Amino acid sequence: MILGSSFAYAAETPTLLERGKRIFDASGGCGCHTDYANNGKPMAGGRGIKTPFGTFYGTNITPDPETGIGQWSDNDFIRAMTQGVGPDGQTYAPVFPYTSFSKITKDDLLALKAYLFSLPAVRQENQSHDLFIPFGERLGFSLWQMLFFNPQPFQNDPSQSDLWNRGAYLSEAVAHCGECHTPRGLTGTLNEGMVYAGSVDGPEGELAPNITPDEETGIGEWALSDLADFLKTGFKPNGDDVQGLMGEVIESGYAHLSDEDLEAMATYVMSLPPIVNQVSSEADMDEEEEINEYE
Amino acid sequence: MTLIKKSKFILLMISFLMASSSLYAEDDPKKIILYRKNVMGAVGDHMTGLGRILKGEVSYKHVAMQTQALHLSAQMAGDVFPPGTGPDAGKTRALDNIWTETDKFAKVLKDFQDAAAKLAEAGASGDMAAVGAQMKTLGSTCGSCHKAFRQKR
Numbered sequence: 001m002i003l004g005s006s007f008a009y010a011a012e013t014p015t016l017l018e019r020g021k022r023i024f025d026a027s028g029g030c031g032c033h034t035d036y037a038n039n040g041k042p043m044a045g046g047r048g049i050k051t052p053f054g055t056f057y058g059t060n061i062t063p064d065p066e067t068g069i070g071q072w073s074d075n076d077f078i079r080a081m082t083q084g085v086g087p088d089g090q091t092y093a094p095v096f097p098y099t100s101f102s103k104i105t106k107d108d109l110l111a112l113k114a115y116l117f118s119l120p121a122v123r124q125e126n127q128s129h130d131l132f133i134p135f136g137e138r139l140g141f142s143l144w145q146m147l148f149f150n151p152q153p154f155q156n157d158p159s160q161s162d163l164w165n166r167g168a169y170l171s172e173a174v175a176h177c178g179e180c181h182t183p184r185g186l187t188g189t190l191n192e193g194m195v196y197a198g199s200v201d202g203p204e205g206e207l208a209p210n211i212t213p214d215e216e217t218g219i220g221e222w223a224l225s226d227l228a229d230f231l232k233t234g235f236k237p238n239g240d241d242v243q244g245l246m247g248e249v250i251e252s253g254y255a256h257l258s259d260e261d262l263e264a265m266a267t268y269v270m271s272l273p274p275i276v277n278q279v280s281s282e283a284d285m286d287e288e289e290e291i292n293e294y295e
Numbered sequence: 296m297t298l299i300k301k302s303k304f305i306l307l308m309i310s311f312l313m314a315s316s317s318l319y320a321e322d323d324p325k326k327i328i329l330y331r332k333n334v335m336g337a338v339g340d341h342m343t344g345l346g347r348i349l350k351g352e353v354s355y356k357h358v359a360m361q362t363q364a365l366h367l368s369a370q371m372a373g374d375v376f377p378p379g380t381g382p383d384a385g386k387t388r389a390l391d392n393i394w395t396e397t398d399k400f401a402k403v404l405k406d407f408q409d410a411a412a413k414l415a416e417a418g419a420s421g422d423m424a425a426v427g428a429q430m431k432t433l434g435s436t437c438g439s440c441h442k443a444f445r446q447k448r
Contacts, residue, residue, distance in 0.1 A: 207448055223350065234438070239342035239430070241438035243447035281448075 020115025023108050026174040026261065029252025030116075032096075033058045036248070044068075044122035049095060050204055054131035056095050064121040077113045078106060082151060084141075091141040093133075094149070094188060102151035103173035148189045163260075167268030170261060175254070177269070180208045180245070196272055198279035206244050207281055214274035227266035228259070324384035331375040331387070338368045338437075342430070349427055358426060362418025365433070369411035373404055388446040396443075403440040410436045 024030060035046040035058070045060035063070040069077070076087040084098035085091055092098060104112075133140035154173050156165045171177050182190045183199040195212070202208030210218040219227065226237045234242050234250045241247065254262070345361040347353050381391050393400050410433040417425040 223352070225350070226346075233434075235434050237343050237346055238339035239346075239434045239437050240339055241434075241441050243441060243445070247447075 016111050016114050017118055019108065020111035020113070020118075022257070022261070023104065023112040023174055024115050025253045025256040026170050027101075027112075027253060028175060028249030030061065031248055031252045033061045034252075041120075041122045041124070043116065043119055044124045045126055046124065051095055052201075053093075053133055054129065056093065056129045056131070057127035059126045060122065060124050061116055062119055062122045062124075063117045064123050067123050067125050068121060069116070070121060072113075074110055074113060078109050081109055081112075084145060084149065090138060091145055093129075093137075093141050094144065097176045097179040099149060099151075099190070100173055100176035100179055103154040103169070105154070108174075144188070148187060161267075163264050164267050164271060166261070167264035167266070171265050171268050175265065177211070179203075181211050194275060194277065196269065197275040197277040200279055200281060202245075204245060207279060207284075208246075210275065210277045210279045211269060212272050212275045212277075213270050214276055217276050217278045218274060219270075220274055222270075224263070224266050224270050227270060228262040231255075231257075231262045231265060232259075324380045327375065327377065327380045328385045328387045328389075331380070331389075334368060334371045334375050338365060338372070341365045341368065342434070345426075345430065349423065349430070358423070359415075359418045359421075362415045362426065366411045366415035369408045373408060376400075382446075388448075390444050390446055393444050400440075400444060403436065403443065407433070407436040407440060 030043060032047060032049060033043045033045055034040055035044070038046070040046050041062075043060070043062045045058045047058040049056045049058060060068040062068040065071050072080075072087060079085055080087070080092070081098055081104065082102040084094065084096065084102075129137070131137060135143060154169050157168070160168070178190055178196060180203050181196045181198055183194050183197065183201075185191055196210070197212055197218070198210030199208050212218040213220040213222075215221055222230075222237055230236055230242070231250060231254045233255065234247045236242060242250070254265075257265075341361050341364045345358065345365070348355060348358055348361065376389065376393055378394050380387065381389055381394060410429065414426065414429045414433050417429045
């Protein structure tokens with residue numbers, strides 16, 4: 001079985017570090033681990049991530065041996081990313097999207113680790129999360145995993161093109177689009193019937209739009225090249241810049257990907273089933289009514 | 296003229312003066328906000344339409360007209376940010392610093408208007424490559440203003 005990452009790109013990213021940087025960029029630049037708002041050092045953690053369960057603080061993933069992940073073995077890293085368990089056996093909350101990262105291949109994970117270890121080490125202690133979790137953190141997240149986490153490796157679809165499969169792997173496993181753009185149920189799991197159909201309660205309270213190719217409520221009116229261009233620049237087809245968290249992950253990550261990778265992701269996303277799901281905040285809907293009062 | 300006629304005349308002149316010196320003083324800020332959304336929405340629609348022509352999705356020979364429309368929209372945009380139409384006045388993504396960082400706002404506005412004027416020139420000339428390039432420049436002026444002065448969603 002040819003895995004999603006091995007074909008084609010071996011030639012494009014010949015060194016381990018280039019390969020690792022590509023995965024880093026495709027993940028959006030690991031921005032949850034940088035406290036941009038307070039000019040935090042890259043990957044040093046400290047960024048508050050608000051969720052319905054309280055505030056998580058992104059961890060230090062620089063190679064600092066005491067406060068970062070400098071002492072982690074390859075297996076520690078792979079286990080954390082694919083099973084959501086830390087080197088001390090602690091279960092992570094799925095706010096760290098190992099639910100998607102579990103599909104990244106082992107080779108790509110090793111490359112990513114090498115890339116992260118090439119970044120400057122920053123000595124910065126992790127901040128304790130500020131949470132309310134039933135049964136407490138350790139038990140709560142373990143229970144969640146037992147009930148809801150069933151990791152599967154990425155599977156190529158042999159009926160689809162190489163480009164599509166490349167896009168599927170990048171979008172599903174690395175860029176983890178669904179973690180924001182697929183709505184969640186009460187248990188915090190992704191609603192599998194609404195893949196990429198958007199959510200008013202997105203990360204950090206931001207609205208995550210419906211990015212299925214539905215013409216009325218999604219991005220069905222976009223051309224494939226519009227989406228690829230958007231992922232590179234943050235500009236939508238009407239010239240409007242996206243701002244917000246999506247603007248951040250584009251600037252920090254996707255913008256640095258190759259045109260082929262971006263075309264692949266766009267190919268995959270535009271092939272998804274269109275889902276009718278109007279995602280707008282109440283303010284948006286009031287606005288629409290007012291602007292179109294004469295229609 | 297009688298004294299009454301004179302007074303009425305003077306009163307009329309004063310109200311014209313007041314009306315013209317603060318042009319939109321009588322306008323309802325909520326309506327200005329809606330009008331502003333119409334103007335900025337038009338920019339978006341013309342950019343999208345122009346994009347479709349350049350990508351060959353449609354073959355209308357409207358490039359010159361679309362770029363002229365963008366030029367005119369940019370001129371209108373300059374008028375639609377009077378004081379009193381910020382977040383306190385109604386549902387708007389315009390941020391308060393538009394009216395506190397006035398030099399910076401004036402600069403990004405001017406960059407936008409200059410870029411749109413250049414785009415109209417390129418559109419009139421028929422140089423499609425220049426139009427495409429200048430569209431990108433215009434887009435980045437949109438981004439500069441929004442980043443600093445528009446509430447993210």
